[in-house]
Amino acid sequence: MKPNATITVNCIGRSEHTISPYLFGHFVEDIRDHMDAMLAYPLKDMDFESEAETRTAVSGSWFAYTNGRNTKYALESPAPGHSGRAQRIRIGSDDESYAGIAQKAALKGPMTYSVKLVARASVELRYLLVEAVNRRSEERIGVVRIELESHNWRQYEAELNITRACQDAEIRLYVPDSHPRWLDHVSTGMLWLDHVSLLPGDSVGEVKREIVEMTRSLNAGMMRLAGNYISAYHWEHGVGPVLKRPVMYNEAWGGWASKYFGTDEYIRFCRELGVEPLICVNDGSGTPEEAARWVEYCNGDIDTPMGAMRAANGYPDPYDVRYWEVGNEVWGEWQVGYCSAEQFAQRYIAYAEAMKAIDPSLVLLACGHTDQEWNQTVLDIAGEHIDYLTLHLYHGYGRFGMNRDTPAEDRYKAIASFPEWTRDSIRRTAELIGANAKHRHVKLAITEYNTMYYPNTIRKGIPNEHTLGAAVANAANLNEMLRCSDMVHIGSFSDLVNGWLGGCIRVGDYYADQYCGKSPGWSGHPLTVYGTPTYEVLKLYATRDIRHIVPADVACGTFGVHAAKPAPVSLDALPDLDVTACVNEDGSSVTVFIVNRSLQEVKAELRLDGFEPGEETVVHEITGDSPEDINSVFEPDRIISESRIVPAAEWERGYPLRPASVYCLEMKAKHRRGDLK
Secondary structure (H helix, E strand, O other): OOOOEEEEEEOOOOOOOOOOHHHHEEEEOOOOOHHHHHEOOOOOOOOOOOOEOOOOOOEOOOEEEEOOOOOEEEEEOOOOOOOOOEEEEEOOHHHOOOEEEEEEEEEOOOEEEEEEEEEEEOOOOOEEEEEEEEOOOOOEEEEEEEEOOOOOOEEEEEEEEEOOOEEEEEEEEEEOOOOOOOOOOOOOOEEEEEEEEEEEOOOEOOEOHHHHHHHHHHOOOEEEEOOHHHHHOOHHHHOOOHHHOOOEEOOOOOOEEOOOOOHHHHHHHHHHHOOEEEEEEOOOOOOHHHHHHHHHHHHOOOOOHHHHHHHHOOOOOOOOOOEEEEOOOOOOOOOOOOOOHHHHHHHHHHHHHHHHHHOOOOEEEEOOOOOHHHHHHHHHHHHHHOOEEEEEEEEEHHHHOOOOOOOHHHHHHHHHOHHHHHHHHHHHHHHHHHOOOOOOOOEEEEEEEEEEOOOOOOOOOOOHHHEHHHHHHHHHHHHHHHHOOOOEEEEEEOOOEOOOOOOOEEEOOOOOOOOOOOOOOOOOOOOOEEEOHHHHHHHHHHOOOOOEEEOEEEEOOEEOOOOOOOOOOOOOOEEOEEEEEEEOOOOOEEEEEEEEOOOOOEEEEEEEEOOOEOOEEEEEEEOOOOOOOEOOOOOOOOOOEEEEEEEHHHHHHOEEEOOOEEEEEEEEEOOOOOOOO
């Protein structure tokens, strides 16, 4: 087969600008199961915050564990200064029973878990047991006895040694039937629990070690804390002693916001990874003054009120958070604080002035939109106060008038056209920014992007965002962001872990589909942590030695998208290959990212102008048998990036690129020549 595509790279025409490492950023949000999946705690409702789900008054994910006919349960006010509820258990002496509460959990092992509980008990109750058992066999895999030393509230800590991993375990806290009985039936036999938590010994802070290790491999330049929930999030509720933090309802997504991952924990996560934090402030239900206090908490010296608060919480050194975002999709009716562009622009100015009064060195991002009328108004009113305008890019079936009845091939071609839409949004916004000297300094931050297959809320089975086809679309989108990296400095993939669409790191078998009809753990592999095909793409791009863009011309076949709705871009003849080329700082290596968007094999010839490669090249390939291939708990490594050494001569003759696949070609110069000009 002769080559049917030619890629020509002009290696001496490198860009004057450098590629920002923040282009390869990620995004954490308290959304659905994102925090449950990311944090290391195996238990839920640790503060008994949820309502009882049965007639028995036992909180949320817990259930009664007793064989006593007269055991009584109730939910009461928490311990002083704590939030949530207290779980009261009254044990009848005559029953001579065991009594307590239990919860399903997936446990690592062998592993030591730190147990923390806040409890009080009537004076006759001397101890309780914290026990882990295999739910199927009743095999005990760990137990610790905790002596109850006070009738008043006390915090207890212990270590629970788990002998082996158990995917389907049960944690039980109970007074055993062997406990000496009591005679009084009026004021005895009562146990109150205010907080119960387990934390595995291998966790990194509050985060699963596997998540930290996989995220570190992503080489993320920046980690964004934001999302719909942030527009009703009050940061002061998420700092200080954890048990004294109030339980907050997640007004955007329902359920409870995690009080276990506040500002301090987020900064620790960023520092563990060596990434730049980006915080979005609450401009929905918050105030400029509240945002300014958050800035001072992060950046103020200890002689400032908020800096002193941070120091009192155990962090005397300022965090020096430089990047702050004001407004998360406030143009959307679903957002707390939804408003017009004019209202937002005035609001943004108030926030910018208050925040920069605390720290003038801040870099501020303002909420932008793919609707240029919104951007025009915001820039006209607030342009001189803005450093970056944000875009959220989710190009899905809805834009094409498609649905699940549309043939799979047509749906794949539509989502493979992702970069055409991205290019159009960036071009239109950049032209608008450059049209007036007042805001010509503004750059772009794509603070959320992913494929969004339509419909995006009611699904059956695994969402399509997890497929090889999604990885192809996201790779082509990264190519476009690289090509526009003179204007686009920040990118945040949505989401990091589980969450809404296609979190690139997956924990267990709970997918974004809340209507899939399967409860978490249905597979028997709730502890499995793996990456999606897009995870492989993001890791591949972010770990390359690239600093400057060089021109790449492509001659290849084309494909068309049969859209039922008009589009702002031509979809009739899209190139099969989407290609971006880069060089490192001293010009000694060339990296070419090639995405074969077509459903046919393409044999590509590569020509390098102004660069003589060595005899061997490194080729990284992300491919599969079908665009619908996925990684799952059953096959976590089905789609991975694989590398091989390929003689440079093969690229001169034509190298076969598999259908719907992503490639990265790395070439070292035969002779080091210094900087390319």
